[in-house]
Amino acid sequence: MFEEKKFRKTHPYSILRHLKISILLILLSMLQQILFHPQNILEIIGSLGINAFYVMAILFYYLSTYGNLKYYVDERSIYIREGVFIHRMYRIPKKKICTIVFYRDIISSLFGAEKISIDTPSGSYKKFDMESYFSRRNARKIREKLCEQETGQTFHRSRTAGILMMSAFWSNPVTGLIFIIPVINGVGKLLGKEAANEMVRQSIHSQWFYYARFISPAVATLTAIILLSWSISMLLCFLRYVRLCTYRLQEYLVIVRGLISHHMTYIRLNSLSSVNIDQSLLMRLLRVKSCSVSAVGSGKLKGDRGMIIAADKTDKVHRTMTELTGMDYHADKILRVAKKSVFAYIYLPLLGLTLPTALFFLRYLLPKLWATITFMAYLALLVVIWWLLFRIFCYKESHIGYNAQSLIVCCFHRLVLKKYYIPVDNIQKIEISQSFFQKRSGKCNVKVYLYFEKRAVCRIKQLPLPQLLRLLALSPLTEKREK
Numbered sequence: 001m002f003e004e005k006k007f008r009k010t011h012p013y014s015i016l017r018h019l020k021i022s023i024l025l026i027l028l029s030m031l032q033q034i035l036f037h038p039q040n041i042l043e044i045i046g047s048l049g050i051n052a053f054y055v056m057a058i059l060f061y062y063l064s065t066y067g068n069l070k071y072y073v074d075e076r077s078i079y080i081r082e083g084v085f086i087h088r089m090y091r092i093p094k095k096k097i098c099t100i101v102f103y104r105d106i107i108s109s110l111f112g113a114e115k116i117s118i119d120t121p122s123g124s125y126k127k128f129d130m131e132s133y134f135s136r137r138n139a140r141k142i143r144e145k146l147c148e149q150e151t152g153q154t155f156h157r158s159r160t161a162g163i164l165m166m167s168a169f170w171s172n173p174v175t176g177l178i179f180i181i182p183v184i185n186g187v188g189k190l191l192g193k194e195a196a197n198e199m200v201r202q203s204i205h206s207q208w209f210y211y212a213r214f215i216s217p218a219v220a221t222l223t224a225i226i227l228l229s230w231s232i233s234m235l236l237c238f239l240r241y242v243r244l245c246t247y248r249l250q251e252y253l254v255i256v257r258g259l260i261s262h263h264m265t266y267i268r269l270n271s272l273s274s275v276n277i278d279q280s281l282l283m284r285l286l287r288v289k290s291c292s293v294s295a296v297g298s299g300k301l302k303g304d305r306g307m308i309i310a311a312d313k314t315d316k317v318h319r320t321m322t323e324l325t326g327m328d329y330h331a332d333k334i335l336r337v338a339k340k341s342v343f344a345y346i347y348l349p350l351l352g353l354t355l356p357t358a359l360f361f362l363r364y365l366l367p368k369l370w371a372t373i374t375f376m377a378y379l380a381l382l383v384v385i386w387w388l389l390f391r392i393f394c395y396k397e398s399h400i401g402y403n404a405q406s407l408i409v410c411c412f413h414r415l416v417l418k419k420y421y422i423p424v425d426n427i428q429k430i431e432i433s434q435s436f437f438q439k440r441s442g443k444c445n446v447k448v449y450l451y452f453e454k455r456a457v458c459r460i461k462q463l464p465l466p467q468l469l470r471l472l473a474l475s476p477l478t479e480k481r482e483k
Contacts, residue, residue: 007070011133013113098271105261114139119297157245158310165311167237275421334401341462345395349388356381402475
């Protein structure tokens with residue numbers, strides 16, 4: 001069907017990529033040779049021969065894999081041929097491509113290679129449908145054939161300050177530092193101070209007192225390790241999203257980001273499974289939000305979160321989201337959580353109040369550790385209050401609604417308030433459930449499943465069932481089903 005001369009080999013860097021995966025096996029073979037103590041010349045020759053054959057077999061397999069991996073691209077499809085013992089050829093039509101990622105890091109740039117990863121609707125959430133390295137020149141040609149290269153209609157560049165803010169507050173790392181570092185420091189200092197007290201010294205075993213002298217240095221070291229880990233995590237997140245710019249290119253949404261490693265992601269607009277507006281607890285206090293997208297056939301385990309707008313003001317995020325994705329952020333109809341259902345949102349923080357309460361009572365059982373236990377109790381109380389206030393905020397903000405384009409679901413995940421704009425055509429299913437107590441009160445829980453990562457779902461609790469059924473009957477979902 002296709003002439004052999006049309007197919008071309010991928011970049012030789014693909015061999016190094018495969019070798020990185022099997023480097024542990026090669027190192028184990030070398031380690032075995034070092035640790036093995038042969039008794040005679042025959043054992044030495046036999047050991048060297050077996051390990052050399054093992055390493056050569058791995059190298060031969062990957063060289064054969066590279067030699068048989070070829071590709072061909074035209075204006076309608078991309079064709080891949082591969083296989084060592086069993087040869088395969090498969091075709092990915094251009095219209096079925098949901099996401100294309102062009103990636104290069106420092107090492108691949110030194111070899112002039114660039115990785116191309118392609119997703120389709122039927123792809124696994126753990127790996128791409130097609131992934132290989134190409135020369136920079138060939139990667140540019142593939143991009144020109146698969147994605148029309150014209151001037152973008154809309155362009156947005158995230159501010160560096162917003163990216164830094166998002167790196168610090170995303171997934172609440174700062175929230176953990178606010179509570180964890182003071183607890184460790186405070187408890188360590190109090191224990192060190194009380195260990196030096198003469199009464200405490202006489203009441204504990206001499207061996208425990210010997211260990212107690214090292215509490216303060218150990219706590220200081222632990223605090224430094226936590227701060228260092230958080231700083232590294234924040235730096236990596238900042239480097240991943242620095243120079244973030246997003247623009248619309250006909251039927252594609254293009255995301256360019258990264259300083260050390262460079263990502264260029266093309267997402268087909270009609271394959272968007274949702275547009276998400278995220279706001280962590282501290283971002284709420286600063287009145288900023290971030291926006292990301294998810295595509296059909298993709299998953300977060302592939303390493304791309306689809307961030308399109310870093311932390312910015314609410315009005316600007318909404319306006320830019322509409323310009324880039326075409327999704328309207330206004331809701332024609334909204335259904336909020338049923339009244340007097342706040343307990344369903346705050347019962348877990350209320351249960352958490354038992355911890356500081358128990359610590360306050362524990363002070364009277366261990367009077368010699370009064371200061372330490374009191375400090376821990378107040379910190380635990382502060383954490384629970386923080387958690388409780390966030391859940392009350394989620395109770396007030398959670399809702400489900402719709403407009404002419406999408407279903408809108410506002411819910412929470414851990415300590416992040418998330419608002420999903422889900423295109424009607426890309427809703428996997430809607431599940432409504434009722435417990436025994438909810439049947440009596442006329443309330444229900446709703447789960448909306450997305451064509452995204454495995455079992456991706458957004459969930460809202462305690463919605464009034466009659467109003468929910470009426471809302472879904474009036475939503476564009478009914479119109480699509482009737483058509």
